[in-house]
Amino acid sequence: MEKGKVRTFFTYVDERYMLVRAHPAVKIVSLVVLNVIPWIIEAPAPLAFFLASLLLAASLMKAPLSKLRNYLPYLLLVAQAVVLSYVLGSRIPGNVVFIEFPWGCYVTDKTLLYMASVVLRISSMLVGSTLVFLSLRDTDVVYGLKSLGVPFSAAFAFNLALRFSALFLDDYARVRDAMLLKGAKLDAGNPLERAKLLSRTAVPLMVIAVRRMQDLSFALELKGFPPSGRRTFLYQFQWSRFDAAAFALLAVATAGVVVAKLVSPLLSFPGWPFV
Amino acid sequence: MRAVSVEDLWWRYHASSEWTLKGVDLEVEKGEFVGIVGPSGAGKTTLCLLVAGVLSKSVKGVCKGKVELFGKDALRTSVKQLSEEVAIVLQDADTQFVTMRVLDEVAFPLENFGLSREEILERVSEALEFVGMSGYEWKHPHELSGGQKQRVAIAAALAKRPKLLILDEATSDLDPLGKREVLSVLRKLREGYDVTAVIVDHNTDDLVEFVDRVIVLEGGRVVADGDPRAVFSRIEQLRTIGIRIPQPTELAFRLGAANSELPLTVEEAVKALTPLKDRLRLLDGEVLENPSRSERLVSFTDVTYVYEDGTVALNGLSLNVWKGEFLAIIGPNGSGKTTMAKLMVSLLKPTSGSRGNGRRHQSFVSNYAVFQSGLRFPKPGLPARLRYRLR
Numbered sequence: 001m002e003k004g005k006v007r008t009f010f011t012y013v014d015e016r017y018m019l020v021r022a023h024p025a026v027k028i029v030s031l032v033v034l035n036v037i038p039w040i041i042e043a044p045a046p047l048a049f050f051l052a053s054l055l056l057a058a059s060l061m062k063a064p065l066s067k068l069r070n071y072l073p074y075l076l077l078v079a080q081a082v083v084l085s086y087v088l089g090s091r092i093p094g095n096v097v098f099i100e101f102p103w104g105c106y107v108t109d110k111t112l113l114y115m116a117s118v119v120l121r122i123s124s125m126l127v128g129s130t131l132v133f134l135s136l137r138d139t140d141v142v143y144g145l146k147s148l149g150v151p152f153s154a155a156f157a158f159n160l161a162l163r164f165s166a167l168f169l170d171d172y173a174r175v176r177d178a179m180l181l182k183g184a185k186l187d188a189g190n191p192l193e194r195a196k197l198l199s200r201t202a203v204p205l206m207v208i209a210v211r212r213m214q215d216l217s218f219a220l221e222l223k224g225f226p227p228s229g230r231r232t233f234l235y236q237f238q239w240s241r242f243d244a245a246a247f248a249l250l251a252v253a254t255a256g257v258v259v260a261k262l263v264s265p266l267l268s269f270p271g272w273p274f275v
Numbered sequence: 276m277r278a279v280s281v282e283d284l285w286w287r288y289h290a291s292s293e294w295t296l297k298g299v300d301l302e303v304e305k306g307e308f309v310g311i312v313g314p315s316g317a318g319k320t321t322l323c324l325l326v327a328g329v330l331s332k333s334v335k336g337v338c339k340g341k342v343e344l345f346g347k348d349a350l351r352t353s354v355k356q357l358s359e360e361v362a363i364v365l366q367d368a369d370t371q372f373v374t375m376r377v378l379d380e381v382a383f384p385l386e387n388f389g390l391s392r393e394e395i396l397e398r399v400s401e402a403l404e405f406v407g408m409s410g411y412e413w414k415h416p417h418e419l420s421g422g423q424k425q426r427v428a429i430a431a432a433l434a435k436r437p438k439l440l441i442l443d444e445a446t447s448d449l450d451p452l453g454k455r456e457v458l459s460v461l462r463k464l465r466e467g468y469d470v471t472a473v474i475v476d477h478n479t480d481d482l483v484e485f486v487d488r489v490i491v492l493e494g495g496r497v498v499a500d501g502d503p504r505a506v507f508s509r510i511e512q513l514r515t516i517g518i519r520i521p522q523p524t525e526l527a528f529r530l531g532a533a534n535s536e537l538p539l540t541v542e543e544a545v546k547a548l549t550p551l552k553d554r555l556r557l558l559d560g561e562v563l564e565n566p567s568r569s570e571r572l573v574s575f576t577d578v579t580y581v582y583e584d585g586t587v588a589l590n591g592l593s594l595n596v597w598k599g600e601f602l603a604i605i606g607p608n609g610s611g612k613t614t615m616a617k618l619m620v621s622l623l624k625p626t627s628g629s630r631g632n633g634r635r636h637q638s639f640v641s642n643y644a645v646f647q648s649g650l651r652f653p654k655p656g657l658p659a660r661l662r663y664r665l666r
Contacts, residue, residue, distance in 0.1 A: 005585065007375070007415045012583065138375040160373065167369060177622050215370040218329045221354045222363050223373065223431070224387030228355055232386045234379070234395060 009136050009162055010169070011067065018061040019135035023243040024144030026250075027132055033250045034128030038121040040257050042269040044113055047120035054124060058131050071130055077191070078126075079119045086115040110270075117269060138163060139235055146233070153226040164212065171208050175201045278439055278471040279303040279326055280343040286321055286495075289335035295321045297495040298340070303473060305345075305438075308465060310482040310503070311475045313492035314517040319475045322492065323443045325349070326473070328357040345438055359388065362432030366444040368424035369416065371431075377403070377419070378412040381431045388435070402434040403427075405468075406460045420609055422453025429460055433468070440464070442474045446481070452607045454481065461485055480521045483507065483539040491518065508534045523547075570598035571631075573619050578628035580614050588614035591628070 005012040006020050013020060019027065034054070041047050058065060086092075087107055094108025138159050145155035184197055261267045279302065286296040295318045303309050311319050324330035328349040331338050342349040345360055365371055374380045381402055385395040403409050406426040416424060425445050432440055442461075446454045458481055464470060465485050476482045482489070482503075489506040491499035493516045499506045507513065507524050514520065520528075523544030524537045530548065538544040573596040580589040588611045596602055596619070604612045617623040618630060 007417070009375070012585070139379065163373070163375060177617070180622060181620060212367070212370045214334075215365050215367055216373070217333055218324060218327075218363070219365060219371045220373060221329050221333065222327060222358045222361065223384040224355065224358050225373075225383075227387040227389065230389045232389050232392060232395060234382050234386055234392060 007137075008134060009138065009166055010133065013064050013067070013134050014062065016062045017064060017135055018242060019063065019132065020137075021240075021242070022135070022246060023147075023237050023239055024140035024142075025147040026144075026243045026246045027136055027140050028144035028148060029247065029250055031129060031132040033254055034132065035125050037253065037257050038124040038128075040261050041121070041267045042117060043267055044117045044120055044269075046267050047117055047124060051120060051124045051127065054128055054131070058127075063131050064134060067134060068127060068130060071126060075123060075126055078122055080191075082118050082122065083115055086111055086118070090114075114269060136162075143233070143235060143237060147237075152231055156225070160216070164209075164216075167212065168205070168209065171205055172201060175204050276305045276345070277302055277343070278305045278307065278345060279473070280341075281322075281326065282341040284322070284325065284340035284342060285338065286318075286325060286330070287337040289337075295495050296325070299492075299495070299497055301490055301497055301500060303439075303471060305471055306469070307488065308472045308474065308486045310479075310486035310489045311473060311492060312477070312479060312482065312489060312518050316494075317492040318495040319492055320443050323363065323441050323473065323475060326439075327361045327363050327441055328352060328354055329363075358384070359435065360437055361439045361441065362435050362437040363441040363443060364425065364428045364432055364445045366447050368421055368428060371428045372416045372424065375415055376412070377408065377414050377427050380427055381434050384431060384435050398434045398436070399430075402430040405433060405463065406430045407456070420453055420607075421449045422456035425449065425453065425457050426460055429457070433464075433470075438471060440470050440472045442472065442476075444475050444477065447477060450607065454478070458484075477519060479507070479519050480523075483521050491516065503539055504537070507539060508537050510534075510537075567599070568595075568597045572596050572598055574629075574631035575618070575625075576629045576631070578618065578625045578630060580611075580618060580623060581626045589618070589625075 004015050006015045006017075008020070015021075019030070037050060038047060041050060055065070088101065089105050090107075090111055091105055092108055092111045092114055094110030094113075096109045098107045098109075098112075100106040141159040141162060142152070142155045145158065146152055179197070179201065184200075189197075257267065281299055281301045284296050284299040285294055287294045299318070299322060311322070313319050321330065325338070325342055326344065326349060328342075328344065330336070331350050332354055338350060344352075344357060347357065347360075349357060372380055374383055378399060381399045382395050385398055390398070399412075400409070403412065406429050408423065408426050408430060411419070411423065411427070419427065428445070429440075429442075446457050449457065461472070461474070462485055464472065474482060474486060479489075486503060488501060489499070489503045490497055491506060491513065498516065499509060499512070507521060510520055510524070510528050521539055523541055524539055527537050527544060527547050528534075532538075532547055536547055538547040573594070575592050575594045578589055578592045578594075579587065581587050592611075592615065604615060606612050614623065618625060621630075624630075
């Protein structure tokens with residue numbers, strides 16, 4: 001491993017990334033807050049501002065923003081799906097009607113605006129979650145959830161799900177390689193054809209997953225899980241100034257967004273609900 | 276004192292109409308090292324999991340008979356109670372890692388048992404030192420070889436200080452170096468650790484070196500149980516069952532050594548075969564000519580490949596592969612074999628250097644096969660299948 005790199009759930013990140021060193025509870029709360037705020041905001045301009053602020057904060061915390069590039073294709077795929085569904089299947093009233101379809105759906109200026117909101121909302125959630133996940137270590141999940149009052153067994157089960165998603169990605173890469181070697185053109189053709197080919201990886205992946213789950217349950221039981229009595233926790237995390245500041249910022253941001261949504265139309269989508 | 280006592284044990288999985296175990300009787304004395312061998316489907320893993328007390332409580336099935344573990348009824352006592360006395364190391368090293376750091380992995384059962392932090396750290400350090408993994412505390416499973424992962428799994432088992440250690444094909448997926456690493460730990464266990472061990476392994480060559488007794492399972496029944504020498508002298512019977520005979524034993528048997536003199540280890544074989552050396556001669560064989568080097572299929576020039584985490588898998592590799600050649604790539608874990616194979620078939624692109632094949636990616640990869648444990652592929656000798664493509 002390169003010096004100065006830290007292994008997190010899915011990748012290696014620079015240890016200068018400030019969130020890596022944060023208290024586990026801060027990471028878990030960040031994950032929740034960064035997914036809740038985009039749900040509260042509806043209007044596209046505030047969502048764009050939120051996304052820009054998020055990226056700026058990440059940059060100030062020395063987050064590995066270049067890693068976000070890996071997720072760009074998925075984001076584009078989701079954006080495509082959103083655009084298609086709104087263009088072909090929505091009836092949002094607006095000031096200008098651009099196109100009307102024989103099946104009764106139409107595209108207006110508000111459709112485009114709402115579409116942009118949804119894409120920005122999904123982008124914010126994806127970027128926020130990715131930035132937190134890049135900093136997340138397995139102990140963070142267990143200790144973070146535990147310090148927020150979640151029972152250890154539930155916290156550990158969540159942690160295991162993440163641990164196994166990393167193994168699942170390895171298995172997927174292996175099955176994908178085997179398919180490529182058999183001549184499957186996974187990166188060619190239209191999205192539907194690609195999805196069909198990808199679905200063929202499901203059977204071997206399921207078989208591997210079931211076998212792993214069974215072995216895992218045996219291994220866990222013989223390792224005394226779930227603990228019946230008092231469990232010892234090896235690590236003791238200390239709160240730092242950064243943690244306090246991060247908590248305060250997250251609390252202020254959440255409260256601010258909730259209050260703003262309640263008292264002003266600034267964060268709401270103009271004209272919502274469409275009746 | 277008896278460590279394990281199994282009496283007339285029958286087991287049938289819920290979804291199956293066949294009994295996996297059919298009246299198994301066996302005993303293991305405290306401190307004994309017992310090897311269990313048998314063909315695939317003989318019921319070895321099922322037996323181990325029943326002895327450990329987990330199978331009957333986790334998987335639906337029909338169970339008859341009696342299993343006692345240090346005097347406790349293993350079929351009825353809770354896994355929690357048994358888990359302090361028995362530890363199991365399974366074949367798949369990755370699945371057993373329930374955490375993402377070596378230290379956490381070894382400490383995990385101890386945390387669950389509620390030991391003090393000081394005792395946990397002491398036991399972890401002792402167990403890691405025993406298996407030769409001190410200094411790896413902060414490593415991630417991805418950063419360990421197969422042998423290292425299994426040694427960590429053994430350390431996690433030993434840290435509990437179990438009375439019974441079960442190794443269920445713990446070396447089956449390992450390369451020779453990984454196997455050697457795990458076997459050296461077992462040898463140390465035998466010498467200086469107060470534990471009873473049940474070891475399931477296909478590789479009888481390794482097994483005979485440190486077990487007191489071998490039990491042969493076939494079709495859910497015990498067909499042989501005794502001293503390794505006595506068991507492996509029944510060569511014809513074992514061959515019929517499909518059990519690999521230790522190579523020194525097989526060699527001496529083929530050279531006509533008497534059953535009572537069959538060696539089990541290489542050292543014994545040297546002694547036993549010395550009087551027979553007149554019968555040894557070099558056989559005449561066909562010498563394969565080098566293929567004509569007319570067509571170069573793969574050409575690497577100064578190829579380097581660096582993974583995302585900074586690991587340099589290949590460093591300045593130059594190599595040609597010619598049409599008609601049979602190329603074996605050998606090397607220890609982490610030496611870059613898989614990376615090289617993936618580069619050859621264009622699954623990876625070199626970080627630097629050039630890979631000359633001059634063909635487009637898809638048409639190139641579809642005409643080549645990689646025979647490697649991770650990329651299981653068509654059987655050798657079936658060229659038509661090598662050209663198989665998914666449409």
